[in-house]
Amino acid sequence: MTQNSDLKHIQNWIFDLDNTLYRADAEFFSQIDRKITSFISRYLALQPQKARYVQKEFLAEYGTSLSGMMAVHGMDPAEFLDYVHDVDLHMLEPDPQLRGFIQALPGRKFIFTNGSKGHAKNVAGHLNLFDLFDGSFGIEDVDYVPKPKRSPYIKFCDVFDIDPETAIFFEDSVRNLEVPKHMGMRTVLVTSDEDWGDEPEITRPAGHTTKADWVDYITNDLTGWLGENS
Numbered sequence: 689m690t691q692n693s694d695l696k697h698i699q700n701w702i703f704d705l706d707n708t709l710y711r712a713d714a715e716f717f718s719q720i721d722r723k724i725t726s727f728i729s730r731y732l733a734l735q736p737q738k739a740r741y742v743q744k745e746f747l748a749e750y751g752t753s754l755s756g757m758m759a760v761h762g763m764d765p766a767e768f769l770d771y772v773h774d775v776d777l778h779m780l781e782p783d784p785q786l787r788g789f790i791q792a793l794p795g796r797k798f799i800f801t802n803g804s805k806g807h808a809k810n811v812a813g814h815l816n817l818f819d820l821f822d823g824s825f826g827i828e829d830v831d832y833v834p835k836p837k838r839s840p841y842i843k844f845c846d847v848f849d850i851d852p853e854t855a856i857f858f859e860d861s862v863r864n865l866e867v868p869k870h871m872g873m874r875t876v877l878v879t880s881d882e883d884w885g886d887e888p889e890i891t892r893p894a895g896h897t898t899k900a901d902w903v904d905y906i907t908n909d910l911t912g913w914l915g916e917n918s
């Protein structure tokens with residue numbers, strides 16, 4: 689039984705992976721960010737600074753840098769995903785309390801990431817959380833069409849037979865919550881105190897953004913929030 693009466697109807701708990709199931713201040717994601725820059729730099733034979741500009745432009749315009757590279761440069765996604773997700777996991781610490789709260793959630797639990805399926809398994813496995821989930825979606829599962837576009841959310845709900853009215857979505861990216869909210873889900877924005885000043889405003893994680901009207905809840909502590917509300 690959930691403690692928050694606004695969530696009593698929730699039967700499906702959907703979590704983004706990166707910077708949501710682990711804290712953004714773990715600095716883990718910056719490894720991936722840098723690897724994306726170096727992959728694009730090599731692939732397009734650009735100086736790293738120019739490659740980074742392309743990376744962030746594509747992230748803003750296409751939802752992910754990968755999606756932009758595929759659309760504009762016809763890049764094959766497999767090698768890119770293998771390369772950028774080959775990262776050092778040691779800086780991520782499993783959180784036993786978070787595990788306990790997710791385990792106790794009433795209903796089904798899912799991971800829905802714009803990263804690869806293997807990345808979800810790798811990272812959530814390292815965090816000692818992966819076995820708690822009833823299913824996970826990576827970018828391969830949505831034909832490489834990323835959040836925040838509408839079609840991947842529709843496919844996700846179809847595949848797992850989820851009524852959006854009974855679901856809640858946890859994300860660190862504000863724009864990725866807009867479609868879930870319009871579909872009828874509750875939305876939780878997971879923020880951090882990181883300085884995202886070098887990210888384009890539209891793709892910047894939520895540390896310094898104001899609450900959007902499609903965000904129901906905002907927290908900088910997922911574990912604490914689940915403890916209080918679920």
Ligand SMILES: [Mg+2]
Pocket residue numbers: 704705706707708859860861
């Ligand atoms: Mg994320």
